[in-house]
Amino acid sequence: MSKIFGAFLNNETAIRRIFARYFRREEDVEDLTQEVFIKCFAAEMKTEILEPKAFLLRSAKNLAFSEMKKKVRTTTDSIEDSGGSDVYMDEAGISAETQLDTRRKLAALSQAIASLPPNYRRAFWMRKIEDLKLAQIAARLDVSVSTAKKHVAEALLMCEAHLRKQGYEPGEFGAIPAVKSGRPNGDGAVYAIAGCGGGASESDSDA
Amino acid sequence: MPDQKSIDAEAADWLVRLEEDNVSAADRVAFLAWRGASARNREAFERLLKVWGAFDEAKVLADYAVSDENTELLAKDAARARLGIIGRRSVLTGIAASVAVLGAVGLSIVIKNNLSNPHRNSFETAIGEQQTIDLPDGSVIELNTNSHVEYAYLNNTRDIRLLRGEAYFEVASDKERPFTVQTPGGRVVAVGTAFTVRLNNDSEMDVLVAEGKVVFVPEDAPAARQEIMAASQAATAVSAGQTAIIKKDVESVDIIEPEALARKLSWRQGVLAFSGDPLADVIADVGRYTDIVIEIDDQTLRDLPVSGYFKIGEVDEMFEALEIMAGLQAERVGAKKVRLVRMAEAGE
Numbered sequence: 001m002s003k004i005f006g007a008f009l010n011n012e013t014a015i016r017r018i019f020a021r022y023f024r025r026e027e028d029v030e031d032l033t034q035e036v037f038i039k040c041f042a043a044e045m046k047t048e049i050l051e052p053k054a055f056l057l058r059s060a061k062n063l064a065f066s067e068m069k070k071k072v073r074t075t076t077d078s079i080e081d082s083g084g085s086d087v088y089m090d091e092a093g094i095s096a097e098t099q100l101d102t103r104r105k106l107a108a109l110s111q112a113i114a115s116l117p118p119n120y121r122r123a124f125w126m127r128k129i130e131d132l133k134l135a136q137i138a139a140r141l142d143v144s145v146s147t148a149k150k151h152v153a154e155a156l157l158m159c160e161a162h163l164r165k166q167g168y169e170p171g172e173f174g175a176i177p178a179v180k181s182g183r184p185n186g187d188g189a190v191y192a193i194a195g196c197g198g199g200a201s202e203s204d205s206d207a
Numbered sequence: 208m209p210d211q212k213s214i215d216a217e218a219a220d221w222l223v224r225l226e227e228d229n230v231s232a233a234d235r236v237a238f239l240a241w242r243g244a245s246a247r248n249r250e251a252f253e254r255l256l257k258v259w260g261a262f263d264e265a266k267v268l269a270d271y272a273v274s275d276e277n278t279e280l281l282a283k284d285a286a287r288a289r290l291g292i293i294g295r296r297s298v299l300t301g302i303a304a305s306v307a308v309l310g311a312v313g314l315s316i317v318i319k320n321n322l323s324n325p326h327r328n329s330f331e332t333a334i335g336e337q338q339t340i341d342l343p344d345g346s347v348i349e350l351n352t353n354s355h356v357e358y359a360y361l362n363n364t365r366d367i368r369l370l371r372g373e374a375y376f377e378v379a380s381d382k383e384r385p386f387t388v389q390t391p392g393g394r395v396v397a398v399g400t401a402f403t404v405r406l407n408n409d410s411e412m413d414v415l416v417a418e419g420k421v422v423f424v425p426e427d428a429p430a431a432r433q434e435i436m437a438a439s440q441a442a443t444a445v446s447a448g449q450t451a452i453i454k455k456d457v458e459s460v461d462i463i464e465p466e467a468l469a470r471k472l473s474w475r476q477g478v479l480a481f482s483g484d485p486l487a488d489v490i491a492d493v494g495r496y497t498d499i500v501i502e503i504d505d506q507t508l509r510d511l512p513v514s515g516y517f518k519i520g521e522v523d524e525m526f527e528a529l530e531i532m533a534g535l536q537a538e539r540v541g542a543k544k545v546r547l548v549r550m551a552e553a554g555e
Contacts, residue, residue: 021515021524021528022515022528038268038271039271039274039276039277040277041268042268042269042271042272042274042277043271043272043277043280043281045268045272046272046273046277046281047281049281049284050284051284054284055280055284058280058283059276059277059280061527062276062280065530068534102264105261105264106264106265106267106268109261109262109264109265110265110268113262113265127223128259128262128263128265128266129262129265129266129268129269130269131266133227133228134223134227149220149223149224150220152223153216153219153220153222153223154216154219156219156222156223156255156258156259157215157216157219157255159258159262160215160254160255160258163258163261
């Protein structure tokens with residue numbers, strides 16, 4: 001489990017309290033709490049975080065502040081627009097409800113990755129989030145290509161188990177509106193009809 | 208027959224291999240053979256493919272990772288760790304610390320037993336303190352910040368005096384012994400009810416009734432019990448869900464919405480709650496719980512609507528909440544003085 005995920009689970013109540021002070025609706029508190037996790041976990045995958053708890057709480061306060069500013073701005077003209085770049089998701093054309101749903105699922109997916117052991121987590125992140133190929137992942141992790149492949153494959157299985165444990169059916173995720181996906185979710189047929197492109201077969205000796 | 212776990216492992220392995228660019232024709236044929244070998248193979252593969260596809264939605268995480276905000280937080284994280292700074296730094300830390308001392312002693316109250324009258328008990332709270340007092344008959348007094356109450360139980364009366372501040376009274380029903388709260392401005396009489404009395408000054412008070420009914424008896428009314436009861440028949444009653452301003456006599460009685468009532472009573476849970484209240488009122492209310500003087504120089508800020516709630520006694524958090532709720536910054540201008548300014552104007 002990642003440091004941020006561990007610190008998040010240990011301090012979830014404190015994070016909720018930060019939002020609960022300013023937002024009365026339980027959905028808002030829940031949504032923002034998940035947003036904090038998503039942001040901090042994403043940061044953690046980029047750089048090691050030395051003080052995960054402080055990082056989470058600071059991120060939560062920043063988010064509470066930027067959200068409150070938005071809210072105040074809508075109710076009074078007296079606060080100047082400071083133009084903070086606090087919107088990360090492409091909100092165009094997506095209803096608030098859909099967006100909420102998307103964020104919940106994003107949080108669930110993030111937690112699934114965060115719960116993996118370190119090398120599996122890095123391999124899976126590079127493969128699915130950074131879209132690297134196995135050879136690149138192998139080079140970065142300094143392991144063989146087949147080890148990288150095993151990490152990614154096992155990470156997928158662990159993620160599935162994690163999501164099921166959290167009450168998600170993998171089928172549900174197909175319903176996510178494509179916010180920013182590079183390509184539509186494929187189905188099995190893609191592999192059956194994909195032509196017989198040449199290319200050397202990848203070595204797979206040590207199973 | 209292979210177990211589900213090994214089927215899943217094979218399916219995952221195929222999936223990851225087929226997602227590479229350099230899939231050989233031999234591998235594709237081998238995959239089709241594997242998939243066609245059993246319905247369970249096909250099921251496992253399609254199921255895992257959905258999970259795999261779901262993570263395409265998570266690609267936005269890559270954008271989160273390089274957001275300006277995260278870059279800034281990461282820089283702070285590294286700096287903090289390097290300097291070994293523990294805890295939050297704030298311009299208000301000094302002030303907060305001085306008030307924290309007040310908060311810490313807040314739980315121990317000053318009980319003065321009046322020796323000249325052993326039946327009269329006195330309870331006082333300092334600024335920022337709160338205290339719950341259990342009375343012999345099962346009634347309860349909850350004393351708010353900077354308040355002073357005395358009580359004396361005699362054979363046929365329950366005689367309470369609110370000398371300063373604000374108190375919530377939860378009165379055990381006893382028709383034979385009226386529960387009277389004497390204030391400098393007059394008496395409030397209850398039989399079985401829950402209400403607060405807050406002294407605004409020597410001659411004016413707010414009465415808020417949560418349950419039952421209370422009556423106000425002006426100061427010049429007769430003192431004897433029968434006479435109080437008789438007078439109370441004629442006196443103005445304040446009922447549950449109403450709030451009254453009393454100055455010599457009842458000045459006004461208003462119905463209060465349940466949500467507003469809950470907010471007015473939220474101090475009993477150690478919380479101050481506001482819903483669109485003008486900043487000036489919020490400051491006045493917050494000011495009751497701290498010895499720090501809070502100023503607003505910019506008069507246009509006085510009507511700024513403020514919503515939210517925060518814990519009494521956590522003064523640092525109160526300012527932080529005001530910062531966040533109203534976009535204001537608290538600047539320390541003296542040992543016991545803070546000025547609220549708009550965020551952008553604050554000199555850092």
